[in-house]
Amino acid sequence: MTPKEGEDMSDEAQKSASDKINDPEDEKESYRIYAAISYAFILIVIGLPLWWKTTEVYRVTLPYKQINELDGLNTTIAMNISLSTLDAARGEKLANNDLNELFKTSKLFNLKFIPKNLEKKHLASVHSVQDLENGSFQPSKPGELLLLEVPGLSRFTPGHVLAGVKRTIYFSSDTTAIKLNEALDMWLLHEKSLKQMVAAMTSPTEADQDHSGRRRIPAAAEYDIMITVVNPEPEKLQLDWDLHEAIKDYIEPFLNELSPLVRYTVKSQWLYFVTLNVQPKLVTDPATGRQHYALAEDILPQIITPLEKKLASHVSKNPCLNFVVYVPPCNAAPLHIYRRQGIRVKGGVDAFLSPRWGGIVINNPSSIICNNISIPEPKIYSPDAVSIMGVFLAQMRLLMGIPELDPVPRADRVPLLTTSLRQWELDSLFRVRTLEQLTSAKLTLQSLSQLLGEISNIVINDAVGDSIFQAVDSIERAAEFLTVGKLMEAFNESKNAFLSAEAAFTDPSLLALLYFPDDQKYAVYIPLFLPVMIPVIMSLKNIRSWFSSKSSSKSKVKKE
Structure with a gap:
């Protein structure tokens, strides 16, 4: 075979391959394949993500970690209690040793007894209980308390301790720290009742409130x-x-x-x-x-x-x-x-x-x-x-929520002459409501976060998200105010937390898709997408075969 003949044979092979590529049937097949590719691309790459995004439920990101950490929040109630005595040494001993020793085991209260000197001239014009109640030494800040020694208290009461209408407890010169502790615990602090209330709210099946809590x-x-x-x-x-x-x-x-x-x-x-x-x-x-x-x-x-x-x-x-x-x-x-x-x-x-x-x-x-x-x-x-x-x-x-007070031996209370409240009774009520609202808000947020975490198709709009964030922040601020003795500020923040948590939990938008879970969504959309997806999925096999044949033809041409 001469070189000219070899060249002629190569030209004929190339011409034959070219004729095969330019075959009208192959061109139609190519158009069909490219159309199938375009349709599959639009449906799978554009259509499915677009459908998924448009059917996605709007959910604001929530502070799940902060809500879970609310259980470990410090809710210790701090109180500043002033102790005024005529004998400075006795006041120091009562405040720093006796009373602190009696209350150091408290897990709910952090009481700080502040000894103060009392001059006789402050009591020189006192001739009745009303004179004591009108004294300029009366504390005015909610949550504070004054323990005031009154020499000759027996003129006004047969007991050793007399609880006033304002934020002052009067005691005689021979009153012991044990008697003051007894009056504080049973009449003003109500620590046992507060702990029972929190325990009953947190674990209702394991604990129960006292009689006052069940009635309130x-x-x-x-x-x-x-x-x-x-x-x-x-x-x-x-x-x-x-x-x-x-x-x-x-x-x-x-x-x-x-x-x-x-x-x-x-x-x-x-x-x-x-x-x-x-x-x-x-x-x-x-x-x-x-x-x-x-x-x-x-x-x-x-x-x-x-x-x-x-x-x-x-x-x-x-x-x-x-x-x-x-x-x-x-x-x-x-x-x-x-x-x-x-x-x-x-x-x-x-x-x-x-x-x-x-x-x-x-x-x-x-x-x-x-x-x-x-x-x-x-x-x-x-x-x-x-x-x-x-x-x-x-x-x-x-x-x-103002309970009937149990009698304390050798202790009495100044009788109320009007329909008003004693100021220390109102402070006790503020403490009860603060802890109640804090505990309720915390439990509401934890229940809501658990619900929203388990059911992924519930809408969480901006209003619900803002209420939850506000409730969490208010709970943390209220606990901080309690630990520094700011009772009114703590109460106001606990009230904001309670109202915000309730507003989030009862928001009507949370029920919009509650009874339309994912399996029902798929049951609705699959009959619509399945007839369209079957031809597309089957065409993927033809597309793969077509590309395989194209690549094998090109390889064969190169070898020839």
């Missing part, structure tokens, strides 16, 4: 106070009573004292033709021989359920405290409440309290009016506003 209404932003007068037979007995004026004179001053703690809205109503739905028993009083009607203490809870339906106490979203005055008709009076032992309730006041709900007072009409047949019906009766409102105020104190 839970923390809220605002309360409604509903005062109701029930007159079952107005056609026979009419009540001459200015209820609005009684509320203004007795209830509102007390609530004004609590205004730094929470807001209240007072409402009143009159109900007619409403009965107690229980049948009292007719009994004879062994002391007087007179007959009257009696309600057993055991059946009193049965009164509340049917009565509550008539009270209209659910017209507001705020928690409501109900206070009911029931005036029985003359043919069912007098009506008294009896204990299981067959004796009347203490004090002769026919009233009872329902924890976290309110109280009921039975105000019997005067027997002089009822038994006077010369008075035509309807008879006019004026309820005793002083006794009724006095009972309501006592019940309100218990429901708000």
Whole structure:
């Protein structure tokens, strides 16, 4: 074979390969393959990510780590207690040795006793308890306390310790640190009750609150106070009573004292033709021989359920405290409440309290009016506003969280002359509410973070995220204020934390996709995408085969 013939044969092979490449059928196949590649690229590279992004749930990044660390937050309550004595050495010993030694085991309180010298001239003009209460030495800052030695305290009280209306506890010169510790612990600090409250909120199945905690209404932003007068037979007995004026004179001053703690809205109503739905028993009083009607203490809870339906106490979203005055008709009076032992309730006041709900007072009409047949019906009766409102105020104190104080031997309290609160009682209530709101906010945030972490398709919008961040910051600031003895600042921050946590937990947007989980989302979209994806997936095999044949053809041409 000559070189010319070899060259001719090579040219023919190249021409044959070129003709094969330029074959119209191959060009059509190429167009189909490139179209399939373009379609697969658009669907897989652009379409699927775009669909995933557009169906993605908007979720603000939350401080999960900070929320988990709230369990280890230090909530020790610091208090500065001044101790004023005439003998400086005795004051130093009481403050730095005796009292510090007694309170050093406390895990909730960090008490700092500050000894101060007391000059006799400060007590020279004191001739009564009122002079002590009006002294310029009284602490004005919430959370602070003064222990003041008063020589000759026996002039004012038979005991060694006298708790004032303000933030001062007076003690005699021979009072021991043990007696001061006893009064502080049982009347002002209530450490055991506070720890029980926190433990019951944190582990409700393992711990329980004390009697005061079970009775106290839970923390809220605002309360409604509903005062109701029930007159079952107005056609026979009419009540001459200015209820609005009684509320203004007795209830509102007390609530004004609590205004730094929470807001209240007072409402009143009159109900007619409403009965107690229980049948009292007719009994004879062994002391007087007179007959009257009696309600057993055991059946009193049965009164509340049917009565509550008539009270209209659910017209507001705020928690409501109900206070009911029931005036029985003359043919069912007098009506008294009896204990299981067959004796009347203490004090002769026919009233009872329902924890976290309110109280009921039975105000019997005067027997002089009822038994006077010369008075035509309807008879006019004026309820005793002083006794009724006095009972309501006592019940309100218990429901708000001001406990009944156990007696302390050789210790007494200055009696209240008005409806106001003692300042140290208000401080105790601030401490209770601060710890309650802090614990509630912490538990709410932890429950919410667990819920949002487990269910990934719940929307977390900016408002919810801001509320959660604000609640976490407020909890940390409140705990910091507590550890430095700033009670009011700690309370305000705990209130902000509580309200922010509740706002985040109850936000309606959290329920938008709660019942549309991922498996349901896939069940909706797969029937739409599957018919489109099957041809694309199958075309990938043809694309691979086409590219393989192209590469093998090029390799064969190069070898030839």
